[in-house]
Amino acid sequence: MTASSAPPRTPARLSVRGLTKHFGTVRAVEDLTFDVSPGHVTGFLGPNGAGKTTTLRMLVGLTTPTAGTATIGGVRYTELTDPARTIGVALEASTFHPGRSARAHLQMFAPAAGADAARVEQLLALVGLTGDAHRRVGGYSTGMRQRLALATALLGDPDILVLDEPTNGLDPAGIAWLRSFMRGFADSGRTVLVSSHILSEVQHSVDDVVIVAHGRLVHASPLAALAALAVRTVTVDSPDRAALTDLVTRRGWASEPAGAGAPGALRLLHVRAAEIGAAAFAAGVELHLLTEDAPGLEDVFLRLTGQTTGVAA
Numbered sequence: 001m002t003a004s005s006a007p008p009r010t011p012a013r014l015s016v017r018g019l020t021k022h023f024g025t026v027r028a029v030e031d032l033t034f035d036v037s038p039g040h041v042t043g044f045l046g047p048n049g050a051g052k053t054t055t056l057r058m059l060v061g062l063t064t065p066t067a068g069t070a071t072i073g074g075v076r077y078t079e080l081t082d083p084a085r086t087i088g089v090a091l092e093a094s095t096f097h098p099g100r101s102a103r104a105h106l107q108m109f110a111p112a113a114g115a116d117a118a119r120v121e122q123l124l125a126l127v128g129l130t131g132d133a134h135r136r137v138g139g140y141s142t143g144m145r146q147r148l149a150l151a152t153a154l155l156g157d158p159d160i161l162v163l164d165e166p167t168n169g170l171d172p173a174g175i176a177w178l179r180s181f182m183r184g185f186a187d188s189g190r191t192v193l194v195s196s197h198i199l200s201e202v203q204h205s206v207d208d209v210v211i212v213a214h215g216r217l218v219h220a221s222p223l224a225a226l227a228a229l230a231v232r233t234v235t236v237d238s239p240d241r242a243a244l245t246d247l248v249t250r251r252g253w254a255s256e257p258a259g260a261g262a263p264g265a266l267r268l269l270h271v272r273a274a275e276i277g278a279a280a281f282a283a284g285v286e287l288h289l290l291t292e293d294a295p296g297l298e299d300v301f302l303r304l305t306g307q308t309t310g311v312a313a
Ligand SMILES: Nc1ncnc2c1ncn2[C@@H]1O[C@H](COP(=O)(O)OP(=O)(O)OP(=O)(O)O)[C@@H](O)[C@H]1O
Pocket: 023, 026, 027, 028, 046, 047, 048, 049, 050, 051, 052, 053, 054, 055, 092, 197
């Protein structure tokens, strides 16, 4: 399956400038600034409650910012002359009338988006819902609702697609399909902004990442630049953990608990296994675990968003 064949009318850049939203004392989004480029898939990442959905809602005029702006091709959503052709949005927990079929749902929204009956059928086929299109949405699984939300977002054949946690509830085949769909959409010069709280779910789909935590921007770069932040680590353990801890302290190595994969072991940062082995040998500390870990992007993400415990350098 491929993205719609129509060429983009305007390569539209999304720009967020000083965007802020407070709900009473809750600072959901705080002075957020980032751009999303046409022709790219951008991952909008952060842990639960980081402010992703609130940001996306402000982008499409559903929530009023406390301060700052979110613009699409230079204008606010409410000022767009043809919003359905410009931006399609599938927000988290999209609500559908439970008694309506998927086909009836799309047919109801089609006129406002300038879509005809043929487009509705084309979209049902695209998202793999043709066989279930006559069924009441109330009986749909989470993944089927996600597919319907995507079809709804695509009704107006938009230049920009904003997807909030679209992999929630999707089966592996659905995730693989969504990945290639987003790639095709971006490769046709259009723009995709996709949110997730798990980097690994989107890391094979995105060109750029915008990472938020506690409503604030913590990192924005091409995905490749994020990989460069990966820290070399070595997992190490000894039958004499007190002696090992003493050695680590004396050497000044940054360390943290290795976690569930190796309970009680230490993970050392910014140091090579050979150096640790030599130092342990010289100090007479027996090691029964000494493993260089492949630096993982998820680790970088967890560190940037403060989701790790322990002492990192
Ligand atoms: N309407 C609201 N009233 C009060 N607080 C709200 C409202 N909407 C969001 N919040 C709060 O704002 C913060 C950010 O929520 P938001 O849903 O934007 O985060 P998120 O990054 O999308 O999280 P998740 O990954 O769990 O969906 C949270 O503390 C949330 O409780």
